[in-house]
Amino acid sequence: EPEVTQTPSHQVTQMGQEVILRCVPISNHLYFYWYRQILGQKVEFLVSFYNNEISEKSEIFDDQFSVERPDGSNFTLKIRSTKLEDSAMYFCASSGLGGATGEQYFGPGTRLTVT
Amino acid sequence: GESVGLHLPTLSVQEGDNSIINCAYSNSASDYFIWYKQESGKGPQFIIDIRSNMDKRQGQRVTVLLNKTVKHLSLQIAATQPGDSAVYFCAENAGQAGTALIFGKGTTLSVSS
Numbered sequence A: 001e002p003e004v005t006q007t008p009s010h011q012v013t014q015m016g017q018e019v020i021l022r023c024v025p026i027s028n029h030l031y032f033y034w035y036r037q038i039l040g041q042k043v044e045f046l047v048s049f050y051n052n053e054i055s056e057k058s059e060i061f062d063d064q065f066s067v068e069r070p071d072g073s074n075f076t077l078k079i080r081s082t083k084l085e086d087s088a089m090y091f092c093a094s095s096g097l098g099g100a101t102g103e104q105y106f107g108p109g110t111r112l113t114v115t
Numbered sequence B: 001g002e003s004v005g006l007h008l009p010t011l012s013v014q015e016g017d018n019s020i021i022n023c024a025y026s027n028s029a030s031d032y033f034i035w036y037k038q039e040s041g042k043g044p045q046f047i048i049d050i051r052s053n054m055d056k057r058q059g060q061r062v063t064v065l066l067n068k069t070v071k072h073l074s075l076q077i078a079a080t081q082p083g084d085s086a087v088y089f090c091a092e093n094a095g096q097a098g099t100a101l102i103f104g105k106g107t108t109l110s111v112s113s
Helices: none
Strands: A005-007 A010-013 A019-024 A031-037 A044-050 A053-057 A065-068 A075-079 A088-095 A110-114 B004-006 B010-014 B019-025 B032-038 B045-051 B056-058 B062-067 B072-077 B086-093 B107-112
Touching: A005 A088, A010 A019, A019 A031, A019 A088, A019 A110, A044 A065, A044 A075, A075 A088, B010 B019, B019 B086, B019 B107, B032 B062, B032 B072, B045 B056, B045 B062, B045 B072, B072 B086
Parallel strands: A010 A110, B010 B107
Antiparallel strands: A005 A019, A019 A075, A031 A044, A031 A088, A044 A053, A065 A075, A088 A110, B004 B019, B019 B072, B032 B045, B032 B086, B056 B062, B062 B072, B086 B107
16 A cells, blocks of 8 residues: 655754755655644644645744655655754655545654754 | 644543544534544554535444534544554544645543453
């Protein structure tokens, strides 16, 4: 069964450093998403991406965040200058054919630890 | 504003019992609802979904009920097994691809054998 994959599984970085989290969505999906989950809390939406542009973003997704689909398979989340409060699990998700379906499939996540 | 939440943070059941996990939502415009299961250290795993034009949908051992009058969603798990132990989240959106899923806070289901 196709699945969303993410790398790395765990990333440790120092405050102020840039990080890039990588995702490979399900191959025939057209919509891509990033969510985050601070330890013990609910999953929060960051951004959705379609046709090489952001389609929706939350208040969390400020200027320090950016997304990119550099090629036909990868989808990345960049945090330009990490802060301690960016420590969280970051989940990539993808969904299929447009319009009627809202079903989103999640990857296993990248645990980001900012020290 | 939009909010989706669960009534109980934890639920403990015996193996073989039926489990019911509840969720209340506040956005009447929501069209699509999903239940996700999250095991420790993993991403949310799709369980079952339902659209607002339905009030019940059944899967394998799971049933989702939607009551739009009181904006209530529930997940029923039949013959609960130890492998069902996880955190369960309900999520909702406007039912269109590319739109944000709004998650509730989660209910931790513990199944003892």
